Amino acid sequence: MSQTRLSALEQTDAFIRRHIGPDAAEQRAMLDTLGVESLDALIAQTVPQSILRQDLLALGAPRSEAEVLSYLKEVASKNQIFTSCIGMGYHGTLTPTVILRNVLENPGWYTAYTPYQPEIAQGRLEALLNFQQLSIDLTGMELASASLLDEATAAAEAMALAKRVAKSKSNLFFIDQDCHPQTISVVRNRAEAFGFEVVIDVVGNLDQYQVFGALFQYPTTWGEIRDLKPLIDQVHAQNALACVAADLLSLVLLTPPGELGADVVFGSAQRFGVPMGYGGPHAAFFATRDAYKRAMPGRIIGVSVDTRGNRALRMALQTREQHIRREKANSNICTAQVLLANIASFYAVYHGPEGLKIIAQRVQRLTAILAAGLEACGIQRSNSHFFDTLTLKVPGQAAAIVARAQAARVNLRLIDADTLGVSLDETSTRTTVQTLLACFAGDQHGQDLEALDAQVAAAGLGIPADLQRQSAFLTHPVFNSYHSETEMLRYIKSLENKDLALNQAMIPLGSCTMKLNATTEMIPITWPEFGQLHPFVPREQAEGYKQMIDELEAMLREITGFDAICMQPNSGAQGEYAGLLAIRKYHESRDEGHRNVCLIPTSAHGTNPASAMMASMRVVLVACDEQGNVDVEDLRQKAADNAENLSCLMITYPSTHGVYEEGIREICDIIHQHGGQVYMDGANLNAQVALSRPADIGADVSHMNLHKTFCIPHGGGGPGMGPIGVKAHLAPFVANHPVVPLEGPNAENDAVSAAPWGSASILPISWTYIALMGAQGLRQATEVAILNANYLAKQLGEAYPVLYSGRNGRVAHECIIDIRPLKAASGISEEDVAKRLMDFGFHAPTMSFPVAGTLMIEPTESESKAELDRFIDAMLTIRAEISRVEKGDWSAEDNPLHNAPHTLADITGDWQRGYSRQEAVFPQPWVAANKFWPSVNRIDNVYGDRNLFCACPPIEAYEG
Numbered sequence: 001m002s003q004t005r006l007s008a009l010e011q012t013d014a015f016i017r018r019h020i021g022p023d024a025a026e027q028r029a030m031l032d033t034l035g036v037e038s039l040d041a042l043i044a045q046t047v048p049q050s051i052l053r054q055d056l057l058a059l060g061a062p063r064s065e066a067e068v069l070s071y072l073k074e075v076a077s078k079n080q081i082f083t084s085c086i087g088m089g090y091h092g093t094l095t096p097t098v099i100l101r102n103v104l105e106n107p108g109w110y111t112a113y114t115p116y117q118p119e120i121a122q123g124r125l126e127a128l129l130n131f132q133q134l135s136i137d138l139t140g141m142e143l144a145s146a147s148l149l150d151e152a153t154a155a156a157e158a159m160a161l162a163k164r165v166a167k168s169k170s171n172l173f174f175i176d177q178d179c180h181p182q183t184i185s186v187v188r189n190r191a192e193a194f195g196f197e198v199v200i201d202v203v204g205n206l207d208q209y210q211v212f213g214a215l216f217q218y219p220t221t222w223g224e225i226r227d228l229k230p231l232i233d234q235v236h237a238q239n240a241l242a243c244v245a246a247d248l249l250s251l252v253l254l255t256p257p258g259e260l261g262a263d264v265v266f267g268s269a270q271r272f273g274v275p276m277g278y279g280g281p282h283a284a285f286f287a288t289r290d291a292y293k294r295a296m297p298g299r300i301i302g303v304s305v306d307t308r309g310n311r312a313l314r315m316a317l318q319t320r321e322q323h324i325r326r327e328k329a330n331s332n333i334c335t336a337q338v339l340l341a342n343i344a345s346f347y348a349v350y351h352g353p354e355g356l357k358i359i360a361q362r363v364q365r366l367t368a369i370l371a372a373g374l375e376a377c378g379i380q381r382s383n384s385h386f387f388d389t390l391t392l393k394v395p396g397q398a399a400a401i402v403a404r405a406q407a408a409r410v411n412l413r414l415i416d417a418d419t420l421g422v423s424l425d426e427t428s429t430r431t432t433v434q435t436l437l438a439c440f441a442g443d444q445h446g447q448d449l450e451a452l453d454a455q456v457a458a459a460g461l462g463i464p465a466d467l468q469r470q471s472a473f474l475t476h477p478v479f480n481s482y483h484s485e486t487e488m489l490r491y492i493k494s495l496e497n498k499d500l501a502l503n504q505a506m507i508p509l510g511s512c513t514m515k516l517n518a519t520t521e522m523i524p525i526t527w528p529e530f531g532q533l534h535p536f537v538p539r540e541q542a543e544g545y546k547q548m549i550d551e552l553e554a555m556l557r558e559i560t561g562f563d564a565i566c567m568q569p570n571s572g573a574q575g576e577y578a579g580l581l582a583i584r585k586y587h588e589s590r591d592e593g594h595r596n597v598c599l600i601p602t603s604a605h606g607t608n609p610a611s612a613m614m615a616s617m618r619v620v621l622v623a624c625d626e627q628g629n630v631d632v633e634d635l636r637q638k639a640a641d642n643a644e645n646l647s648c649l650m651i652t653y654p655s656t657h658g659v660y661e662e663g664i665r666e667i668c669d670i671i672h673q674h675g676g677q678v679y680m681d682g683a684n685l686n687a688q689v690a691l692s693r694p695a696d697i698g699a700d701v702s703h704m705n706l707h708k709t710f711c712i713p714h715g716g717g718g719p720g721m722g723p724i725g726v727k728a729h730l731a732p733f734v735a736n737h738p739v740v741p742l743e744g745p746n747a748e749n750d751a752v753s754a755a756p757w758g759s760a761s762i763l764p765i766s767w768t769y770i771a772l773m774g775a776q777g778l779r780q781a782t783e784v785a786i787l788n789a790n791y792l793a794k795q796l797g798e799a800y801p802v803l804y805s806g807r808n809g810r811v812a813h814e815c816i817i818d819i820r821p822l823k824a825a826s827g828i829s830e831e832d833v834a835k836r837l838m839d840f841g842f843h844a845p846t847m848s849f850p851v852a853g854t855l856m857i858e859p860t861e862s863e864s865k866a867e868l869d870r871f872i873d874a875m876l877t878i879r880a881e882i883s884r885v886e887k888g889d890w891s892a893e894d895n896p897l898h899n900a901p902h903t904l905a906d907i908t909g910d911w912q913r914g915y916s917r918q919e920a921v922f923p924q925p926w927v928a929a930n931k932f933w934p935s936v937n938r939i940d941n942v943y944g945d946r947n948l949f950c951a952c953p954p955i956e957a958y959e960g
Ligand SMILES: *Cc1c(COP(=O)(O)O)cnc(C)c1O
Pocket: 333, 334, 335, 511, 512, 571, 572, 573, 574, 605, 607, 608, 652, 656, 681, 683, 684, 705, 720, 722
């Protein structure tokens, strides 16, 4: 008997079968249902011939999980982990291991989506409410939001808020020059895009300007602690807003800016347990006055009630934001940093106010000891007060001291030849201080830490007496109950149990691409070699990062066809903004800076018009025809009408209607003929990878949502990454960085994110995915994504009209089903269907985007036929229920759709309904086998907005 050859047993392509849900037999069965002989034939029917590639991408063969991890480990070990005392907004921190394992490394937390379906998201909504409370308490403000992308972009959002609400009619924004350089760069960039003027000056000159707002930092980038009150008063005297970037840990000990009169207080929550990760991801906090709530950027979690009158959480005031207000939105924020905000809030829950005080006091005390020791050695300090950062005068010695420090594996902040900065953090110890003293003053410095400590304790060195925090914080029970690991573990688990994530069921959210986030892809992100690097370390310490990012850029260039990649934007929407800025700068470079019209099809995602507004573009809408395609004649007309001033078109491909427009090349040509550029929204790249390339089709620039197509998990609403690919002519105009200059973009370009490569530490996820799949795996993935969507469209099409389809009646990787006719006949709405799906254990598809009254379903390639069939079964059962309402078997109020979702409280309480308990909670036999119980009943949205409450309930609410 002949045996199998070794080569056939090695299975380097085994991961492809792990990532792709349906196996060969299931694919065959689905193709049969569609009446197509092969996957190739389906693709030929679906993707326009004019864009379909035949060749495999030059990405190499698939590789095994073990091989890829060992290769990446080798790459990662080229990073050198030094103790970074650089400061500048990034600090060493200790992620409590109970949070590391049960949140950061737990798919129950990291694979959830933004809580648009709050009844199955109460866990992360509670964690985010805690984050808001943490932000409110530490800043001393009235209201906080649930995370922005980073400190620098939060500063830019603060400026934009100031412009919206300030009574001052000035167009000038003041930036204190003692802010972090990356913050100044991002704000200056945003101001220029908005058409605001900025001045960067010392605060002493503030009175020379008339401004609509001013930005200060507390403590300053040099570590100084100033009383902001007189400055804030000056700003208020001008009817302007005072915005304060604050260090979250320092606020444990300092008078909060809110008590000094600040209008907006924001900053990074990184040092609350989130690794530096070479720049991110981290959550920014953002707090302001209650009066400005409608002007706030990003998401706010609010308290409301469910149909039983129980407390329930949801996203509040959504009408402020891009998905509803489009070009009138406060910001373009969609994906934010939910997972990281949750980690920071758990860090505060675990340590509690007393634990945080000990941490902050220890950091401050070690800094004071270091300050006293250096002073005793004759080294002068330029900041008289400090929390954790010292700026030291070392005339002519800076380079030599930095070299000594590096030999001791410590990074200092090199300010200039005569000045150094040093910041301590939660990870600092006596040894750190000893090492630093030796670096500055030589091994024979002769300082005794105990003696210094006694001296410091007596003198109270560091924080000015009148800026010592007096007010209590984190007094709510949640911050005072879970300090043992057992209690904490159970608290985390109790919240996780309330949330439906990908480890429970498919999440068929159209446009969001909720595919597998494979464990192997996730493993590297918590390696210390990736986690513990400060973003501003010397480049030679980050060789591993450089190699991984270079390789990922090369992969993405091959996949998209672009010439260059800019890795900075932290979300798709930030990519849009970054891309539009590049287009703007390109036109300016050709003396065509007047080009400012941005054409956007009506089907576009809300971030498109919101981003266009941020780049001061004039949005001109282009109609769509009855098939959901861009109306090419309307486009031609509008392009011609605006030819003089045409800046660009923003177009999503395949379209948000879920079809491959046949006319895409022509559309791009029309724009180019009129001197415009094509911005391709790459959110739907999962339907293009390996089949077509944005740059080949005619795009000049496009973002890639690495958290959709390239497997970064959605984290419950972030993190994400939205790098942009550009053609060569735009490459000089993408973002650069003021601290870590990048090769390629023009040196004078400002940044769009705080960190040079955005959220660098999650890039290994996308790298790993592409490496595992190889060229052939990626092609199969796209093909199966299309197969799964068409199978669903076919199986659901009779019960629910599929709104749009392309050639041969095929959809792309997602499809829209229309609930409006059913609603007209039965009164049952898309929302009822969405909530009823929860009773089956499913997350709803995307509701009412891009068309109101519809559901958009995107199964992705990772869902097996078995799961698709369960979903189909659920949807058909729901359709039958709708018929019973339609026929009058059930009344409009007394039916399982209107009352969905059903909770345990429903079926254990009084039951007087026209349908059984069984029908309510086990509508199909298979549901019982893996029942997911929504923790609350349907939530009242209107009540929540009318009675806006965005903090943890007061202590009295827990009594009795
Ligand atoms: C998701 C999405 C965006 C926004 O991307 P974020 O990463 O969430 O900022 C933009 N356009 C479309 C079509 C999308 O689906």
